[in-house]
Each structure stands twice: as structure tokens, then as C-alpha cells.
Amino acid sequence: MxxxxxxxxxxxxxxxxxxxxxxxxxxxxxxxxxxxxxxxxDSREALLVELGTRSLDQWEQRLDDVDVEALAASDDADRIRAALEELVLGYVDDSDVFGFALTDQVILANAALEARTQVLADREAVLFAAAQSVGVLRTDLPARWFGHAIYGLLVSGRDAVRLGDVARRDLGRLVLSSLLTGIATP
Amino acid sequence: MxxxxxxxxxxxxxxxxxxxxxxxxxxxxxxxxxxxxxxxxDSREALLVELGTRSLDQWEQRLDDVDVEALAASDDADRIRAALEELVLGYVDDSDVFGFALTDQVILANAALEARTQVLADREAVLFAAAQSVGVLRTDLPARWFGHAIYGLLVSGRDAVRLGDVARRDLGRLVLSSLLTGIATP
DNA sequence: CTCACATGCGACAAGGATGTCTCAATAGGA
DNA sequence: TCCTATTGAGACATCCTTGTCGCATGTGAG
Incomplete structure (x- = not known):
């Protein structure tokens, strides 16, 4: 069955x-x-929406796991940095399964999902802002940008693995280190 | 007419x-x-393919403009770095117009376009490799990864502007600086 | 064994998009 | 002015996908 x-x-x-x-x-x-x-x-759209919801559930779970709100109030730079890394690595894992949702037009066009995405992005942004204020993230970039940057690297990471340019097991490190320290020589 | x-x-x-x-x-x-x-x-697919071709033409033009091959052979770190920046900023501008091609399934699924994409990615990778050897780009990341990272940030940049999280005029700087130096505090 | 329930299969209608065609209107050049 | 080429409008057949339905099958519980 x-x-x-x-x-x-x-x-x-x-x-x-x-x-x-x-x-x-x-x-x-x-x-x-x-x-x-x-x-x-019920319908194809309902299926897509449900899968989109699932992916948002997973996102929310990741945020809960690191306890974003408590962390954001903690002022503990080390813990915040560690949580950011954990979060991003978690996203990379999730993108294996939910990756299609990142660019699916039906999901992206759904108002309810978009609204919930905003809510989660807001939660995330609080963490980013806290990370900025404790000196973990750059303050010359808007807090809202960080989430987008992560999103983009998830998309590209998926693509890189699909095309065989990057080994799956290296992806987490690549995404995380590109994200945090950039691709230029320090 | x-x-x-x-x-x-x-x-x-x-x-x-x-x-x-x-x-x-x-x-x-x-x-x-x-x-x-x-x-x-002739058909919708032909239209998409033509627009995809156009976007690849534009990409190729950008590579020609900075004279990738000559540059890659030059060993001039400053010029290579400048060219990289010019290239990325150019891509950001192009993404205004060709952005949809970045994630369109018809275009992505087209074999001819994918093949040509590979060719252009190869050309670009030569520059990246040169940039690595002159110390501009990190050597602990695969040269092929850089192109993907740029691609991802273009997708996210488009998204960020669309959602109003980032002003269009700030986008170039955001993408470029996130790409090169990352989002973490140095 | 029997019965209820879920499933597979096939058929069906509906909707939407695509690509083609014809015909009339129109604009632009000779 | 007249002629030609291009266009718009509409009709048309086709294809694909979706969602629904009925019926037969099979399985598992009692």
C-alpha cells in the first residue's frame, strides 16, 4: 500500500x-x-502547494532548531556564527530534496506560500541583524540581502552538482565558505 | 511597422x-x-531558444569585451581583478533583461543551448583559473565553481530587487562584494 | 470464505495553448 | 491613384494535460 x-x-x-x-x-x-x-x-497545483508548504515547514524547522529568536537576543557572537553555519549547511542538505521548489513558478506564484516565505524570511532577518550587531556579518549590507544571497548559492550549488562540476559532499563547504568569506583571496 | x-x-x-x-x-x-x-x-520553443541564444550572445560579448583569453595569459593580477569586476557588473545589468532565461525550463532543457553554455563556461573558467594562479581568486575552490556562484547571485539579486528588498542601483555593488569578499565580517 | 475498501485501468469531457489558414483591411511605395 | 505586401481578426483542427467517473480486480480484516 x-x-x-x-x-x-x-x-x-x-x-x-x-x-x-x-x-x-x-x-x-x-x-x-x-x-x-x-x-x-486534488489538483496539480494543490500538489505543488503542498510540497511548497513542506519545504517551508522544513525551513521553519531549521529556524526552530537553532532557536533563532533566543539566539538573536543572546549577543553571543560565537554561537550566532555557529548557528549561521549550521543553518546554511542544513539548507544545503534540504536543497537536495526541495531544490525544485526554489525556482518552481507555480510555487513562487502562490500568494499564501509567498506570504509565509516572507514571515520566515523575517525571522531569519532578525538573526542576520543580530549577527551584524555582534560583528559576525558585515554591516554595510542590508540584513535582508543575506537571505537572498543564501538562496542564490543554494540554486547555484544544486546546479553545480547536477552538472557534475562539484561533488555533492563538497557542496556544503563550498556554499558556506563562498557565502561567508567570498571567492576572492583574502 | x-x-x-x-x-x-x-x-x-x-x-x-x-x-x-x-x-x-x-x-x-x-x-x-x-x-x-x-x-x-515558428513556435514558442523556437522563440525561447532564440531568446536563450540572444542571452548567450550577450554573455559571449561580455567575454569578448574583456578579452578573456588575452587576459588569462597576461598574469596581470590587477587587470584580471578589474576584468572580473567588470564582467560581474555587466552580468548584473544583463540580468535585468535576460534574467528569465536563467531559470526558464525550456531554455535550460535545450541541448544546443546547454552545449553552448558549456563552451562559454569553459572560456570563463580559463579566466577564473588564471585569476587563481595570480592570487586573485581562492585556490581552495574549484575554478568551475566560480561561474556557478556568480549565476546564483544573479538569480538572487533579481529576486531581491523584485521583492523590493534591494534597490536596483545597489545591486551591482551587493552582488560583487558578496561574491568577492563574502557576507561575513573580515 | 466473505465483505469492504483501496486500487488500477480505461474512458470521458473540458480546458487551454499551439500552430495554420483564410479573408478583409490597411499602409506604403510606384 | 492603384497595386502590393503586411497585418489583424477570427475560425479551425490538434495536441496535451487535467480532473472525473465507472467498473473490475485484488487484498486484507473479520
Whole structure:
């Protein structure tokens, strides 16, 4: 028997491989018929939205895990820096599974998801701002920019691995060190 | 009268605004009828491929402008660094117009465009490698990674501007400085 | 064994986009 | 002015995808 969660996971995998995959392709990937797929999910858009929600859940979980709010109030530069690294490395791992959601037009165009994205970005931005004030992150860049920069490097990291330019196991280090210290010689 | 070039430019604009724009929408944006649009372009895919080609032309032009090959052979660290900056700032400008091509599935899935992308990425990688050997770029990162990192920051930069988190005029500086020196405090 | 329930399969209608065609209007040059 | 080439508008067939439905199958619990 195929669990609803199995279906969503399979759909995730299928859409990760081909972001334009049709419901037929998704159903095949899940090893069920299209009719059964529709017994689990109302529509293609609903599926995408649900997967988008899943990815936001995961994002939120990462933020909870490092306890963003407490951290932001802590003034502990070392812990903040460590948390930032942990966060980014976590995102890199997540991008393996949720990467397609980063650039999917249906997900990006959904108002509810966009609103929740804003909320999470706000939470994150609080941490960034705290990191700025304790001297971990540069103060000459807007706090809101950091999240975007991370996002971009996740997209490029995915791409680099897909094209074989970078080994998957090196990705975390590459993204993190490019992000924090840049690609130029110090 | 509407020039073929006008049509492509308008299509660019329309697809930039909405990457999923239909041929009807593109035609409207160009101020012509759908039939006339098809007199200029065989199919939607052909249109996308042509616009993708255009963006690669522009990329190639940027590489020509800085004379990548000569530069890579020059061993002049200052000039290489300056060229890198010029290149990236140029890309940021181009992303205004060609940004949608960065993530469009039709364009990305096209074999011919992907092949040419590889060629251009190779040219660029030569410059990156030279930059590494003269001490401008870090040697502990793969030369092929740099191009991806730039790509990612272009995507995020576009996004940041679209969401209003970053002013368009600040974008070049943000991207360039995040890329080169990272977001962490030195 | 039997029954209920989930599934696969096939068929179906609907919707949307694409590409083609024809015909009338129009603009621009001879 | 007249002729020609281009355009717009609309109609059309086609294709693909989506979502729904009915029916037969099979499996698992009791």
C-alpha cells in the first residue's frame, strides 16, 4: 500500500528531477495510477502547494532548531556564527530534496506560500541583524540581502552538482565558505 | 511597422515579467496579433531558444569585451581583478533583461543551448583559473565553481530587487562584494 | 470464505495553448 | 491613384494535460 506521505515524497523526487513533470509522470514515479494520485491530491497545483508548504515547514524547522529568536537576543557572537553555519549547511542538505521548489513558478506564484516565505524570511532577518550587531556579518549590507544571497548559492550549488562540476559532499563547504568569506583571496 | 527585433525585445520583456506567458500574451506585449507573431517565430520553443541564444550572445560579448583569453595569459593580477569586476557588473545589468532565461525550463532543457553554455563556461573558467594562479581568486575552490556562484547571485539579486528588498542601483555593488569578499565580517 | 475498501485501468469531457489558414483591411511605395 | 505586401481578426483542427467517473480486480480484516 502506498501511504499519502509516500506519494508526496515520490512526487518530490519526480519534480526534483523534472520540474515540469506532468501528473502522469508523478503518478508513475510514485508507482500508482493517475486516478489514485488524484485520490490523494486534488489538483496539480494543490500538489505543488503542498510540497511548497513542506519545504517551508522544513525551513521553519531549521529556524526552530537553532532557536533563532533566543539566539538573536543572546549577543553571543560565537554561537550566532555557529548557528549561521549550521543553518546554511542544513539548507544545503534540504536543497537536495526541495531544490525544485526554489525556482518552481507555480510555487513562487502562490500568494499564501509567498506570504509565509516572507514571515520566515523575517525571522531569519532578525538573526542576520543580530549577527551584524555582534560583528559576525558585515554591516554595510542590508540584513535582508543575506537571505537572498543564501538562496542564490543554494540554486547555484544544486546546479553545480547536477552538472557534475562539484561533488555533492563538497557542496556544503563550498556554499558556506563562498557565502561567508567570498571567492576572492583574502 | 514592427521589426522582428522589436518582437523579440518585447517577448523578452513579457517573459521577464511572466516566465509562463503564453504566445497570446507575448503577442499582446509586442502589440501584434498572435498570427503575426507566428510569422516571425515558428513556435514558442523556437522563440525561447532564440531568446536563450540572444542571452548567450550577450554573455559571449561580455567575454569578448574583456578579452578573456588575452587576459588569462597576461598574469596581470590587477587587470584580471578589474576584468572580473567588470564582467560581474555587466552580468548584473544583463540580468535585468535576460534574467528569465536563467531559470526558464525550456531554455535550460535545450541541448544546443546547454552545449553552448558549456563552451562559454569553459572560456570563463580559463579566466577564473588564471585569476587563481595570480592570487586573485581562492585556490581552495574549484575554478568551475566560480561561474556557478556568480549565476546564483544573479538569480538572487533579481529576486531581491523584485521583492523590493534591494534597490536596483545597489545591486551591482551587493552582488560583487558578496561574491568577492563574502557576507561575513573580515 | 466473505465483505469492504483501496486500487488500477480505461474512458470521458473540458480546458487551454499551439500552430495554420483564410479573408478583409490597411499602409506604403510606384 | 492603384497595386502590393503586411497585418489583424477570427475560425479551425490538434495536441496535451487535467480532473472525473465507472467498473473490475485484488487484498486484507473479520
Amino acid at each position: 502506498v501511504d499519502r506521505d509516500d506519494v508526496l515524497t515520490a512526487a518530490q523526487r519526480a519534480l526534483n528531477a523534472d520540474p515540469a513533470a506532468s501528473m502522469t509522470a508523478v503518478a508513475e514515479a510514485a508507482g500508482i495510477s493517475r486516478a489514485t494520485l488524484h485520490r490523494h491530491v | 514592427v521589426d522582428r527585433d522589436d518582437v523579440l525585445t518585447a517577448a523578452q520583456r513579457a517573459l521577464n515579467a511572466d516566465p509562463a506567458a503564453s504566445m497570446t500574451a507575448v503577442a499582446e506585449a509586442a502589440g501584434i496579433s498572435r498570427a503575426t507573431l507566428h510569422r516571425h517565430v
